[in-house]
Amino acid sequence: MAELQKDPMTRGDFLGFGILGTIVGAILTIPPAAFVLGPLIDIDLRGQSDIPDDWFEVGSISEISEDEPKYFLVEFPVEQIYSQREIQEKSGTSKEEFTLDSGLWVSWKTEILEDGKYGSTQRPSFLDEYDGGSLSEEQVQEAQDAVNVLSNSCAHLGCPVRWIIREGEGELLCPCHGGIYNINGDYVAGPPPRDLYRYTHEVREDGKIYVRHEFDSGGEKGPQEPYVI
Amino acid sequence: MIGRLRSQAVDTGKFLTDWMEHRTGILTMMEHFLYEPVPKRGAWLYTLGSATLFCISLQFLTGILLLFYYVPTVDHAWNSIYYIMEEAYFGTLIRGIHYWSANFLLVFIGLHMAQVFFSGGYKAPRELNWVVGVVLLLLVIVLAFTGYLLRWDQDGFWASVVGMKIGSYSPFVGGPTIHFLLGGDVTGPATLSRFFAIHVWLLPAALAPFIGIHLYLLRKHGVFGSEFEYSDRLAKLHERQRLEEYEKYEEDGHEEDGEPYLGRRDREDRE
Numbered sequence: 001m002a003e004l005q006k007d008p009m010t011r012g013d014f015l016g017f018g019i020l021g022t023i024v025g026a027i028l029t030i031p032p033a034a035f036v037l038g039p040l041i042d043i044d045l046r047g048q049s050d051i052p053d054d055w056f057e058v059g060s061i062s063e064i065s066e067d068e069p070k071y072f073l074v075e076f077p078v079e080q081i082y083s084q085r086e087i088q089e090k091s092g093t094s095k096e097e098f099t100l101d102s103g104l105w106v107s108w109k110t111e112i113l114e115d116g117k118y119g120s121t122q123r124p125s126f127l128d129e130y131d132g133g134s135l136s137e138e139q140v141q142e143a144q145d146a147v148n149v150l151s152n153s154c155a156h157l158g159c160p161v162r163w164i165i166r167e168g169e170g171e172l173l174c175p176c177h178g179g180i181y182n183i184n185g186d187y188v189a190g191p192p193p194r195d196l197y198r199y200t201h202e203v204r205e206d207g208k209i210y211v212r213h214e215f216d217s218g219g220e221k222g223p224q225e226p227y228v229i
Numbered sequence: 230m231i232g233r234l235r236s237q238a239v240d241t242g243k244f245l246t247d248w249m250e251h252r253t254g255i256l257t258m259m260e261h262f263l264y265e266p267v268p269k270r271g272a273w274l275y276t277l278g279s280a281t282l283f284c285i286s287l288q289f290l291t292g293i294l295l296l297f298y299y300v301p302t303v304d305h306a307w308n309s310i311y312y313i314m315e316e317a318y319f320g321t322l323i324r325g326i327h328y329w330s331a332n333f334l335l336v337f338i339g340l341h342m343a344q345v346f347f348s349g350g351y352k353a354p355r356e357l358n359w360v361v362g363v364v365l366l367l368l369v370i371v372l373a374f375t376g377y378l379l380r381w382d383q384d385g386f387w388a389s390v391v392g393m394k395i396g397s398y399s400p401f402v403g404g405p406t407i408h409f410l411l412g413g414d415v416t417g418p419a420t421l422s423r424f425f426a427i428h429v430w431l432l433p434a435a436l437a438p439f440i441g442i443h444l445y446l447l448r449k450h451g452v453f454g455s456e457f458e459y460s461d462r463l464a465k466l467h468e469r470q471r472l473e474e475y476e477k478y479e480e481d482g483h484e485e486d487g488e489p490y491l492g493r494r495d496r497e498d499r500e
Contacts, residue, residue, distance in 0.1 A: 039412045039419065040405050050413040078417035082302070098303065100415050157394040159387060176391065213415075 051076045051100065051213035055202070058104060058209040061143050062130050066123050068170050069107035069163055069183060071152070075099035076213050103152035103160055104199065105172060106209065109145075110183045117169060118183060122146035134205045149201040149211060150185040156192040172196065267452055274348075275452055277341040284334035285369075285440065289433065291327040299379070301425035303418045306381035331373060338366055350453035358446040361439055368436050375428035381421060389424070390416065 034041065042048045056074050064070045076099060079085060083098035111119030124142045126135075135143070150172075152160045159176035171188065172181040180189040185196035197215040204210060250256045267275050298317055300309040313320035342362070345351055351359035378389040393410055397403040412419025 037409065039414075040408050043408045043414045044405055050415050050417060050419075076415075078413075078415060080413045080415075080417040080419040081422060083418045098418060100417060157391040159391065 049213065050078050050080045052079060053212070055210040055212055058106065058149070058201070058211055060132070060208050061147065061203060062127055062132065062207060064106055064108060064123075064147070066108065066121055067118070068165075069105040069148070069150070069172070071163070072104045072106060074102050074104055074211065076102060100213075102213075104211070105148075105150045105152055105161070105163065105185070105196075107148045107150070107183050107185075109148055112182060112184070112186075116182075116188075130207065132207060135203075135207055140203050140205060143207075144201070144203040147201070147203065147209065148184050149199045149209060150181075151197040151199060151215065153197065154179050154192060155187075155194045155196055156190070161196070261448070265448070265452065271348075274344045277337055277344055278447075281334065281337045281341050282440070282444075284330045284337055285436070287326055287330040288334065288372075291323050291330070292429070292433075294323050295327060296429065301379065301421055303381065303421050306379065306421060310380055331376065334369060335373065338369060342366070345453075348453060352453075355446070355450050355453060358443060358450070361443045361446065365436065365439050365443060368432055368439065372428060372432045372436070375424045375432070378421065378424045379428060386416075 056076060058072045058074055059070075075097075077083075077085070078098045078100045080098070082088075108121040108123040110121045113119045122145075124139065124146060126139055126142075152162075154161050154174040154176065156174065156177060156179045159174050161172045161174045161179070161181065163170055164173050170183060172183075172185065173179070174190065174192070178190045179187075179192040181192075181196050182188050185198065187195050199211040200214040200216075201209055201211045246256060295313065298309055298313050298320070300306060310324070313324050317323075345359065345362070374389070374392055377385045377392075379385070393407050396410075397407045399406065408414060410420070410423060411417075412423045
């Protein structure tokens with residue numbers, strides 16, 4: 001190639017081509033790359049989420065029975081591309097509510113005996129005569145500390161776990177690959193690498209549980225981000 | 230009268246083909262692409278590649294037809310497929326072909342690969358054709374994966390969730406890859422749009438040139454295993470063995486007697 005060139009390339013030419021090439025290359029590649037990788041920039045670099053940074057109502061603590069978890073469905077609004085609220089309001093044409101339907105298992109923290117059987121629960125005793133009125137600050141704190149708010153999405157590959165009773169003892173079982181968790185959502189058996197994901201939750205004075213779309217990452221078996229929930 | 234018309238038609242046809250051949254070379258090209266000597270032994274096994282190509286062509290054709298009715302939004306994707314299956318003329322047939330041909334495509338690719346592997350068809354000078362074939366296999370697998378979600382039913386949805394979570398376990402790149410596929414941090418409208426774009430435009434556009442390269446390399450070297458190739462290889466093998474034998478005798482001869490080797494018969498005669 002070199003002998004085909006009439007003039008040998010000077011250092012100035014080389015630098016000039018390099019600078020020009022960099023500028024043209026950047027103009028040609030950065031816009032399409034940013035266009036396609038937009039979600040990566042938003043989520044991984046800017047730390048945003050498609051679920052609004054808000055508390056969402058789950059249900060009343062009085063609905064949770066003593067010896068088994070109660071299933072709740074929370075519909076988190078999803079703000080992704082055309083389902084963003086401002087865009088829907090601006091167009092005025094969309095009648096659809098775009099939600100992420102998440103299943104939750106909520107149970108009272110239960111003592112696990114040595115043979116794996118369930119012992120006494122931390123269910124607050126004031127619930128026995130609770131009529132749905134407003135709670136005192138101590139009661140709120142007691143209930144909040146005693147409740148497990150678990151995602152029903154298996155920590156292995158995300159299938160929804162369900163509560164089954166076998167030989168008189170209940171467990172949360174994943175239908176896909178047989179992951180098993182106990183009533184507290186702790187790992188018992190099967191392929192999952194960690195316990196069930198726990199929602200960031202709070203109990204309020206109205207006796208209801210509220211959650212954010214946030215999960216505990218980590219656990220004994222190392223950090224595992226809930227990528228798909 | 231009829232005889233004259235016929236000869237005129239033949240002349241016109243000849244003129245047209247000559248005209249096209251002169252300007253595009255299409256006849257030579259067709260001959261080159263369509264006629265290929267195939268070994269007689271195991272001839273049916275050599276149709277597996279064509280079967281794969283046939284299924285991919287069906288995918289392209291039925292896929293284009295399905296696009297006339299399919300809507301890639303979360304609120305209408307399932308409904309539009311329901312319409313194709315229940316209302317559209319021959320919708321069940323078109324979607325059925327797309328579905329079954331996708332299944333058989335993977336079967337044919339597997340058999341095709343096995344045939345090439347066990348017959349040693351990947352050996353020199355055809356190594357790169359094997360590599361291109363593996364790229365095609367991966368593209369088809371990702372096509373199958375992305376197509377599954379487009380149905381937006383329970384089956385496809387959960388299969389995709391599980392598939393993506395499997396991917397999320399990859400070290401370092403797992404999270405970003407999942408966020409790229411999801412188009413956010415949860416499954417939602419963006420996920421369906423992305424899978425649609427990948428399934429309908431990105432991967433087919435990537436697939437087509439690789440199919441071209443695969444076929445070009447096939448035509449360049451011919452299918453592996455023709456009788457000519459075998460006899461050629463055998464001849465080369467015999468030649469090499471003969472040379473090795475010759476060298477051995479030459480060495481032995483020099484060491485034992487110290488006189489030049491003049492051929493086995495020669496020495497036997499002297500003894």
